[in-house]
Every structure is written in structure tokens, then in C-alpha cells.
Amino acid sequence: MKSKLSLVGRYTLLSLVLIIGSVTALSILHMRVAESITERLAGQHLEAQMAATANRLSAFLDNRIYQLETLSRHPAMPLYLAYTEAVPDGVQELVRVEADSPDLYGILFFDATDSLIQVVAGQAASGPPYWGTENWSLADLPRVQKNNTEIIGPALPRAGQPGWLLIRQPLGYLFDESAEGAVGLHVRLASLTEQIRTENLAGVVRPYLRAPGGALLDPTGTAVPRQPAGLVRGPEVFPGWHIDYVITAADILSPLRNAQLGMYGLACLMALGTVLLFWALARSLRRRIDRLVQGAEAFSSGDLHFQLDVPGPRKDEIDQVAYAFNAMAQRLREMIQRTIQVEKMAVLGEFATGVAHEVRNPLATIKLTVQALERREADMRRRGLLQDVEGEIDRLNRVVGDLLDYGRPVAAEPEHFEVRRAFRQAVAMTSSRARELGITVTASGDSRLLLYANPDQVSQCLVNLLSNAIEACGGVRGAGGSVRLRAHREGARIRVDVTDDGIGVAPDVLPRVTEPFFTTRAKGTGLGLSITRQLVQLNGGEMNIESEPGEGTTVTLLLPASDHVNNLQKHYHADTNTDY
Amino acid sequence: MTFWRYLTPILWLAISPLAADESAAAAEPVGRVELGAPAAEADVTVACMYPMTGRPASYGRDSIAGIRVALAELAQQPDAPRLRVIVDDSRSKASFAVRMAEDFIAVDQADILCGMVSSGVGLAVSRVARKRRVIMIGTDHASSRSVLEEGHRYYFRVSSDTWYSHAAGARYLKELQAKTGWQKLAFLGPDYEYGRVAWRDLRQALGMLGVEYQVAGDYWPKLYEPDYTLYIQSLLESPPDILVTALWGGDFNAFIEQARTTNLFQQMAVANFDTGGNYDTLVALGEDPPPGLILSARHHLNWPDTERNRRFVQAFYELSGRYPSYSAQGAYAGMLVIAKAVAMVGDVSDTDAMIAALEGLHIELPKDPEGFTSYLDADTHQIVQAQAIGRPVASDRYPPARVMLGGWVVYEAELLKPSPELVQRRRGGRAN
Structure with missing residues (x-):
């Protein structure tokens, strides 16, 4: 009878429930942590960070405007517009030092017609308008004004040249109040855009500088060709100049999201693996239990010889x-x-x-x-x-x-005696029959081994065994043959082998030879071996028979050794082929 | 405030003693030093400007040591003219250097101007030289504009410029494209004259070789930028196959240090054809340089492996206890070139004769491979030299550097020389 839901099936179901439950709990925890991180990174801190970025950008522009005012308000500066040769060395030094700021390409002077008339190259100057003015123009550049400061640009990066902007203030002519030129700082665009870098929010908020004219610049000063999705308008730092930004929490959270997906994938694999594992386990278990059931059924039907396969090392x-x-x-x-x-x-x-x-x-x-x-x-x-x-x-x-x-065995009364005593008696009692059949009986082994048994019963056993052996030898040849008695120590017991080279016993007969009244000889009573085994068992021993038809038989008796043997052992030495 | 902040050091410069204590300068000079013959005994007064403070100070220190090596070598030649060499700190600012150059000419009666590490400073001083008709020997600043668009008869350069290094780089990239099939190229250079011209020279050289590629971006951090995070991030977001950079000295070392904490070097090969193989960069690379670096410089300690080069490197080491950067070889070459020209002309005040001597002047220099002698091109006044490009390989030959460049690919000097057509085009038809 098969159950509807096996034990393995129940375990499978339980494991699946545990896996799915754990993954669900972890997923909920993950979502809450992710929301918390997003809130912490892009929520409450964003406003403060944006304000700090706007301040940094404003401060940069303010510093440039302050630097520009130093020049535009200098009384000797108008000489650059009309009397360049008359500019004092000290003033030229001042302008060159100001131009050497690492954020500037240089300082430019414009006349009343807005034409570039003087350039002072700074540390970062390169190309036009410092070395040639070709392809350099203010035309088409956006312009915004705040108070008396004008920001022209940005000129976007192109043809391997970085972008720039011009921060300019008016400069009056010395002797013509109606005319007005200008002095401007030629500013690196990247120096401005680098101010919007967001150190703490890197990876979460991507800032951009929105310039007049609509250009969108990243912090390296590179124009962004396409407006990114999710662009948010940020604070204005100068008319027309805004800090825009995109919250890209997804980027920083992507490892978490990937981990979540990985967790789901792993859970699916584990669930699949669990089902497959339990399925295979169920098959194996069912096969083995079926075998147990089969054994029980055979047993109940009376087959006591049914044996189940038990692999050695498994032992589950x-x-x-x-x-x-x-x-x-x-x-x-x-x-x-x-x-x-x-x-x-x-x-x-x-x-x-x-x-x-x-x-x-x-x-x-x-x-x-x-x-x-x-x-x-x-x-x-x-x-x-x-x-x-x-x-x-x-x-x-x-x-x-x-x-x-046999029917009323007498209890053994053990005593200590040397095995040769039993050997001698047995050989003497069977010697006449042996001579009659021409059988040689020899004894070997340690002649002084001590037995702890009933000597008469042991002698009787040996006589029975020797008689059987002599008859077995006589049965195969009629004359000749040999019987050998051998005794040696085997642990706490004395082993006595009675070996003949007689006719042997057939394998199908061997298990029955110790049954009472079973005999293969016409004159046998069928009690010799039965009595022998019974006497051996009464003396605490065992009897085993090994036989090969046509080769001979060995009957082995294992009898208790005397405790005294330990004390006497040093006086005895192994002695093979000793005659008794 | 700004005015006074800058005016004070200017005034200090004006009243400072013209002759500095030479023994103090011998250690690690940070101000004016005078080397060689005293004013009264000198055949020629050479005034050099090098940065001795800030991030490029090591270039100034090595240049002075290179001058010392050259003067010591000349002292062994009985017929060599006696040079008086004045060196002062340009602070890598054009305003300082221009003022300094004017003072050298007016106060020190300098016969020849020399030096300059920054190309912007070099161009500014070059204009002073042209205006004052004084010969100027550029030893380091490498913008090819100095000898092409802005070249003039008083200006000469004695180390490879951006054209030579990037002409070699373009050939290297072309060969690399045949092997790897790279397509996207980005450029990262300091936002000043040198970086701009280096990028233009590379694109021009690639165009002349017919190399097809896409520009993945060009980035312009300012000179001596301390933080390259923004630029590394942008490069990682739109990665090119090859990044060519013209950052040099401490800037390049800082960039590598920051970039190696990211996977930038795993995503792109990084090449620096003009300065990246400088000794200080090789030291900074440590024993485990990032992968994919392709480097060269205007002089190498281990190339060419000639007796002349080994002798220069050894003399520099014995004098200073360190190995020379390429700027040292430039300053050393400058002194030898001046000495040879003066020896040929005899009277340094004959500027026209000096110019004639310098034009086409052949001179053996440490950078010359066997069988080649450097010479000053009569048309461009630029020294003509071979370029070798390599990759970092483990080497303990010049400690503390654990790597040197190896696997050299060498481009012969004549192969790199700008064609007359290119020179004309860059000069807009103007003769030198």
C-alpha cells in the first residue's frame, strides 16, 4: 500500500516552504534597506548638498568677478585700450600675474566696437586668441548680464579644444567718456563645471550645469549631447546658469538589486535542487524499504533463510x-x-x-x-x-x-591436564584398528599444552574422531593412508586438528554428519560425531568439520586452555612433529 | 588685495641679490644659482629658467644637475668655451618667467636664454627672445608650436617635441591597430599649451598615416590637478580602447595612482608617448605596474644602450646620487649645443653667426643610437632624434625603480621629421 504523501514528500514540501519563506523575508528586508538607503542618500541630504554646490559655484564666479574688478577699476587699465605702449611695467606685471591664475587662459581687452585688441596669455593659454585669432569670435555666444558683469558663453568644446567662457566688465577710455571698452577673464569652462562635483553624493546624484543657450555640461566641461532622463531643474547660480541633476540612486543600488536577483536565482536553484534531491532520495528509499517489506513478507510466510542485502560500509x-x-x-x-x-x-x-x-x-x-x-x-x-x-x-x-x-549427557568435571595424555590414550585405543588397516597415525605440535577439560571426555572425543578418520582412510584404499593429530595454542584455547587423507565427505552431507543416527557406514551407529560435539560443547569448546571429497577431512576441536599455561609456558618450546 | 599679494614677490625679485650663494644652491636649489665660470671670465652668459618649487620642482633640480654634468664635461676640454650659467625659479608661471627673462637680458647681460619646463612659459619667453633678438635654447618644454607656428630665427629646441613623440606614437598605434583592431581613442591632457598641441599633433599624425578611429572623448584637467576622479569616472562611463594621455610628471603619477584603484587599466590601454617613460614615473609604478601601459619619454636611462648614454647616466648619478629624468638630458644637451656653437663662432655677441652655427649643428648626445648623430634642423630649429616606445618590464638596474621600459619599438629620426608641407601648413606659409 502506498501512502498519498510519503515521508520524503513531506520533507520536500517543508524544505520548499522554508526556502520560499526565507527568500520572501530577506526580500522584504532588502526592499526596506534599499528604500532607507535611497532616502538617506538622495532624500534629505540632497537639498543641503545642492545648496552647497550652488554656493561653491557662486563663490567661484564671485572670485572671478572680484578678480576682474581689480583690473577694471585700476586707474591705469584703460591704457590697454588706446595707449598700450604707455602701460607701466608694474601694471603689465599685475595683469600678467592675474592672467597666470590656473583657472584662466588669459585676460582679454576689447575696444568700443567689441573687437579684441589686447591679449595677455596666462599659464593655461593655448591656441587662439593668444597665438592667432582665426576661428575665434564672440559672435553667436549667449550673453547674460548681472549688474555690470557680463558672462559670454560658454563656447563649447570642439575640434580638440576645451570650452571656455568670458567674464567681462566695462572699461572706460581715458579721454572719451562716451566710449567704453571692456576687460574680460578668459575662463576655463572645466574650472567652472568642476565646481558642481558632488563628493558625498557621487554615484547617486549626477549634477549638470545648464548654461544659457540650453547647453548641458557635465562636471568635466564636456557637453552632454542628449538630455538624460529624469533631469531635474536645480538652483540658479547666475542668470541663465542652473545646476540641474539626475538622481541615479539606481546606479549605487544596482549591486543591491543584482544581489536581490542573485538571491532569487539562487533560491530557485535551491528549490529545484531540493526537489530533485528529494525525488532521488525518495526513489532510493522506496526501493530499499520495498526490499524490507519483501523480507518481512517472506519471513511471515515461513522463509527464515531470506537474507536482506547489507552493504558493508554504508551503515545508514x-x-x-x-x-x-x-x-x-x-x-x-x-x-x-x-x-x-x-x-x-x-x-x-x-x-x-x-x-x-x-x-x-x-x-x-x-x-x-x-x-x-x-x-x-x-x-x-x-x-x-x-x-x-x-x-x-x-x-x-x-x-x-x-x-x-547421548541422551543423558554427564556434566563435565574439568581438570588441568596435558594434551599428550589424551593423545596417547586415543592413539593407544585405536592403534590396533589402524594397524589392521595399515593406517599411520602421527601426532605433532606442542606436546605439553595444558587443557582445562574432562580428560576422559576429551579422550573419548579423540577416540571417536580417530576411529572415523581411520575408517575413512581404510574406506578409500583398503590399506595405507595417514591420520594426523596436531595440537597448538590459539588464543585462550587449544586447537586440536584431526586430519585424514581419506574419502572425505560430500558437501551436501557435511552439515548433517553431527546429527544423531546419521551415518554413511553400514556398521555405524550415527552417534559418534553427535556425542563428540556434545562432549566438546559440554567442556566449553567448539567443533568444526572441513572436508573435501576424495582429499580428506579435518575435524577441529577448540578447547579451553589451562590458566596454568601462562606460568608453565616459559618451560616449553614449540616442537613440531613430536611423537607421543 | 590681489594686486599687493602678487606685487610683493615681484618687488622682492627686483631687489634680491643677483648672485646667489653657489654652495647653498649645490644641495637642492630653490632660487637663483650661478654655475660655471664667473662673469668676468665667461665667454658666454646663459640664463635658464626652471621650476624649482611645486609639483614640477624635480624637473628643475634635474635640469640644474644636467647642466652641472655638462659643465664638468666641458671643463675637461681645454678648447671649450667657458660658460656662465644662471638659473632661477620660473615657478611655472609665464608672468614670472617673462619678467625674469627681461631682467636676465637687461641686468645680467645674458647672451642666451634657456630652459623652461612648461610650454606656456616657454612660448611667453620665446616671444621675449624674439622681441629682444636674443637666442633661446629650449631644453624641455615640448609644444611643437614653439618651432612651427611660433618658431622664429632666435629659437632652438634640443629635445624631442610633441610632434616627434606623437608622430612615433601614431605609428605605434597604427601597428597596434593592425594587431588588436582598436577603434576608440580618447585623450586626457593638461589644459594648457602642451596638452593642446600634443593632442593636435597626435591627430594630425594619425591622419597623415590614414589611421581610422573614433574619438571617444577628450578631457582637459588643469595643470597640476590634484584630483582626477571626475575624469576617471567619465573615462569609465564611455571607455575607449586606447587612452592617450599627455599628463606629465607628478600629474601623470597622480593619475596612475588614482586610476589603478579602479578597473580603468583593465578596460583600456593607456599610452603616454612623450613623458610617460620618465624615470620618476617608473619609480612611482613600483614593482607591479598596471597592465596595458605604453610609454616613452624624451630620454631613457636604458635606451640606447650605448657608451655615450651610460656615461651620461653614470656621471649624473655620481653627481646627484639619483638617476636623471629626461629634463636633465635636455639641459645637458642645451649646454653642449651652446658650447659647440660658441666654439664655432668664437664671439657669442655675433647673433647672426651664432644662429648660422646652430642651424644644422650636429652634436653627439646620449639619446643617439649607434650610427646616428643628433642635429638641429635648419628649417624648424628643432633637434632631430629617434624615438623609442616600450612597455614596463621588471628591472632592478636603476633602483629604486623596480621596472624599466623594454620591448622597444624604435622609430628612426628621419622618419619622424615633419615634412616641409606640414611645416608650411602649420606656419601658414610663413618662413622661419
């Missing part, structure tokens, strides 16, 4: 669930097996007790009777038959004994 939450699921399945399998085993052992115990009671006593009676008959029997053939019966009774008795041992 889903992996942990899968891992726990697998572990649960395995523990459940083990628990069920243990339960079955316990129940089986309980039944077997009862059965074994019953059998022992019902079979052993009659068998003892039968054996005594057979032995008595045997002693009195003279016919050797009959005696042989009776001995066979006796042998079969013994075998039957052993089977019953094994059954009783």
Missing part, C-alpha cells in the same frame, strides 16, 4: 534495520533449532533410559548364558558362532551405552 538507518532483520532471522532460526534439539534430546533421553533398562539387563543375561554355552561347547564351529553372538551382544551393548551417553 535502513542498513541498520536490514542488519537487525537478518540478525533477528538468524537468531530465530537458531532458537528454533535449539528448541527442536532440546525436545529431541528430551525424547531421546527418555527413550535411552527405557532402552537401557529394558535391553541392557536382558543383554547381560544373554551374554552370561552365551559365555557359559561357549565354555562347554567342544565343537569349534559352534564355539565360533557363539563368540560371534557374544561380539554382537557387546556391540549392541555399546550402542545402548552410546545412546545412553
